[in-house]
Amino acid sequence: MSNESALSLQRPGSYEANRDIVFMILPLLALATFFYGMRPIGLCLVAAFTAMLCDHLVAWLRSHTHNREENSSIPAALVLVMLLPATVHYYVVIVSVIVATMLGKHAFGGYGHYPFNPSALGYAVAAVSWPGQVLFYPTPFSEIGLFDVSGVTLLESAAHTLRAGGVPNTSLFDLVLGSYAGPIGTTSVLVIIACAMYLWMRRGITLSVPLGFLLACAAVAFFYPRVNTLGLEPPWLYLDTRLLSLRYEILSGALIFAAVFLINEPVTRPKNTRAHFAYGLLLGFMTMMFRYFGSYDTGVCFAVLAVNALSAPLDSLFSRRAPQKGVRA
Amino acid sequence: MSELQHEPLQASVEKRARRDRVFLNNPVIMQGLGLAPLIVAATTLKNGIMLSTAVLLLLTPTRVLAALLSRFSYFRFRGLIYALTAGAVYVGARYLMGLLYTPAELALLGLYLPLLVADPIVLKRYERPQRERTRTALRKGLITSCGYIAALLFISALREILGLGTLFGSPVIGGALFPMAQLPSGGFMVTALVMCVWRAAAAGVKKQMSLEVEPL
Numbered sequence: 001m002s003n004e005s006a007l008s009l010q011r012p013g014s015y016e017a018n019r020d021i022v023f024m025i026l027p028l029l030a031l032a033t034f035f036y037g038m039r040p041i042g043l044c045l046v047a048a049f050t051a052m053l054c055d056h057l058v059a060w061l062r063s064h065t066h067n068r069e070e071n072s073s074i075p076a077a078l079v080l081v082m083l084l085p086a087t088v089h090y091y092v093v094i095v096s097v098i099v100a101t102m103l104g105k106h107a108f109g110g111y112g113h114y115p116f117n118p119s120a121l122g123y124a125v126a127a128v129s130w131p132g133q134v135l136f137y138p139t140p141f142s143e144i145g146l147f148d149v150s151g152v153t154l155l156e157s158a159a160h161t162l163r164a165g166g167v168p169n170t171s172l173f174d175l176v177l178g179s180y181a182g183p184i185g186t187t188s189v190l191v192i193i194a195c196a197m198y199l200w201m202r203r204g205i206t207l208s209v210p211l212g213f214l215l216a217c218a219a220v221a222f223f224y225p226r227v228n229t230l231g232l233e234p235p236w237l238y239l240d241t242r243l244l245s246l247r248y249e250i251l252s253g254a255l256i257f258a259a260v261f262l263i264n265e266p267v268t269r270p271k272n273t274r275a276h277f278a279y280g281l282l283l284g285f286m287t288m289m290f291r292y293f294g295s296y297d298t299g300v301c302f303a304v305l306a307v308n309a310l311s312a313p314l315d316s317l318f319s320r321r322a323p324q325k326g327v328r329a
Numbered sequence: 330m331s332e333l334q335h336e337p338l339q340a341s342v343e344k345r346a347r348r349d350r351v352f353l354n355n356p357v358i359m360q361g362l363g364l365a366p367l368i369v370a371a372t373t374l375k376n377g378i379m380l381s382t383a384v385l386l387l388l389t390p391t392r393v394l395a396a397l398l399s400r401f402s403y404f405r406f407r408g409l410i411y412a413l414t415a416g417a418v419y420v421g422a423r424y425l426m427g428l429l430y431t432p433a434e435l436a437l438l439g440l441y442l443p444l445l446v447a448d449p450i451v452l453k454r455y456e457r458p459q460r461e462r463t464r465t466a467l468r469k470g471l472i473t474s475c476g477y478i479a480a481l482l483f484i485s486a487l488r489e490i491l492g493l494g495t496l497f498g499s500p501v502i503g504g505a506l507f508p509m510a511q512l513p514s515g516g517f518m519v520t521a522l523v524m525c526v527w528r529a530a531a532a533g534v535k536k537q538m539s540l541e542v543e544p545l
Contacts, residue, residue: 095507103518129509 014072014111017204017266021075024195024261028082028185031178035140036086040184042146043081046090047097051077054101058110072111072267073101079119079261082185083254083298084126085137087149092130096122116308117268119261120301127296135160135297137181155181159253159297162226168248175251183298186257196260209269210259212280213287214250220288221249253291258300268308275311275318282314283307342538346531350469350476353535356450357480357520358527363450367481368516370441374497377485379430381478383442386422388451388477389470391415395455396466404460411455415446450477480523488519 012020025044032040051073059066077097084093100122108114127134136154138144144152158168158180170180178188186192199205223235225245235242250256263269263283270279286307290299346353356362363384371377395414399407426435426442435442445451450473454461461469489495492510494502509515 099518103521107521125509128512128514129507 011203014266015069018071018075020199020202020204021261022078024199025075025078025082025185027191027195028188031188031191032086032184035179036138036142036184037144038146039086039144039149040081043084043086043088043090043093043184044078047077047081047093048074050094050097051101054098054106058102058106070111073105076100076105076118076122080122082257082261083119083123083183083301084134085154086144086184087136087138087152087154088133089130092126092133095129096126099125112267114267115311117262117265117304120304123298123301124305127298127301131296137183139181140179157182157252157297158248159291162248162252163291163297165226167227167244168252172247175247182252183254186254189251189256192256192260199260205260205264206273206276208273208276209264209280209283212277213259213263213284214255216281216284217255217288218246218250220285221246226292249288249291254298254300255287258287258304262300262304268311270311270315270318272315272318275314278318279307279311279314282310339539342535345538346535348472350472351479353531355476355480355527356473357477358524358531362453363448363477364520365448366438366441366445367484368520369513370438371481371485371488372492372511372516373489374482374486375434376437377482379426379434379438380441380485381481382429383422383426383445384450384477384481385474386425387415387418387445388474389467391418391451392454392461392466392470393463394418396461396463399460404458407455411452412447415451419443419446484520484523487523488516491519
C-alpha cells in the first residue's frame, strides 16, 4: 500500500471533518438555489456570519483569543438552515443560530463538550417559537425574493399529511429528486446519499448509526403504518399499504438528511463504536414516536435532543469490562 | 495602609456583599432559590406582581414565626417547625390573596402559588443548625423578600416583553421578539441570560469596591 492511500484512511481531525460537512452542504445549497432562487444562499450567509460573530463574542467575553482551527459553529449553523423553509425570516435564522451557538455549544464549554446537538436545539427553538414560519414550505420554482417573501404560496409538508392520516400526493420520482414542498436542503435524497458516500469515504461519519436509525424507522413504519390508519394488523396483510407507508415515512420529514448530517455529529453520538448501532436504533424509534404522537413534523430534531442525553449511559453500557477473576473480598 | 489593615477591609467588603440581598447576593441570581415559580408561572408582569404579593405575605412571617417557635421546641425538629409554620401562614396569605385578586387571576399561577410553601426560598433557613433571633429573622426575611421580588419583577417583565411584545397587556414593541420566553424552556433561557449579566455586573461592582479599599 502506498503512503498516499494509507493517509487517506486516517480519520480526519475536527477541523477537516467540519470543513467536509460545509463542503457537503454546498451541493444541497446549489440544488436549493435551483429550486428557490438566491434566498437560501442569503440565509446560509447570514447564519454562518452570525455563528462566527457568536464565536468571536464568546472568545472576547472569556478573554481568550479566537481559535481559528475551531470551525464547528459554521457547519452547525448551515445544517440548521438546511432544515428550515426557504421563506423563513432572517430574524428567525439569526435567533436560532444564536441559541444553537451560544446556548447549545458555548454554554456547555465549547466544541467537544456539549451534550446536545446545537443544530437540533436551534431548530427546536425555532419550531416552538415560530411554528407559522418554520412548518410551512414553499413549492419548488416559486418566485421567492431575496428579502421579500410576500405572495409565496406555502404548503404543509408531506410529513404533516401523514400525521393527519392521509397519503401525500407526491410521486416517487419527485420524492427522490426533492421536487416537492419541504425544507431547504432535506428533500433531495439522491444528493444526500452522494454526500453521505463522500463523508463515509473520508471517515467523517460511520454507517452503523444511520443504519440502526433507518432500520428502526423502517420497522415502525412497516409494522405500524399511519397511512390509511391500518393499526396493529398481522404484518403479512395489507402489504401494499405497508410499503407505501415505508416509502413516505423514510423519504419525508428530513429522515435521510438527519441520518447523515444530524445524528452522526461526532461530539454528541456515543464515543464507543459498539454503542453506535444501539444508539441509532433508539434514535429511530424515538423519532417515529415523536412523528406519530408529537406536534411537529420534523420530530427527528426533538428525538435527537432526547436521545443525546443517553449517549453517555450507552457508552458505559457497551464498554468492554475487564475480566475480574481472582478478586476476593 | 499596611497589609494587616487591608485584610479586615477586604473582609468588610465581603460582608457587605453578603448582606446585600437585592443586588450583590440576590437569592435568585446567586443562590438559585425560588426558581420553580419564576420559571413556570412568572410569564407576565401581572403574574410577577401576584407572586410577589404572595412571597411578601409568606416569606417574612414564616421566617419570624418559625424563629420564634424554634425557641420553644426541640431544635432537631426545626425542619418540621418551619414547614408547618409555612403551611399555617399560607392559609392566611391565601385568604388575603383571594381578597386582592379574582379566582381567574389566581388560576394563572396554578399550582405554583401553594407550592411556594415548600420552596427553598421560604424554608432554607432551617438547614443552618443555629437558632435565629426574631429580629434577625425579620430583617433577613424582609431583605430576602426584596431581593426575590426585584428579580421576579424584572424577569417577568422581560419575559412578557420578549414573549408577547407587551407590558401589562399594552403593546410596547412591534411584536414578540422571542415567543419561546412564554414557555418554561424559554423561561430557563431568559433567566440564565439575566443571571449571566447580573453576575457579571455584581462581580464588577465587587471588584470596584475592593479597589476602593486597596492600599495606595
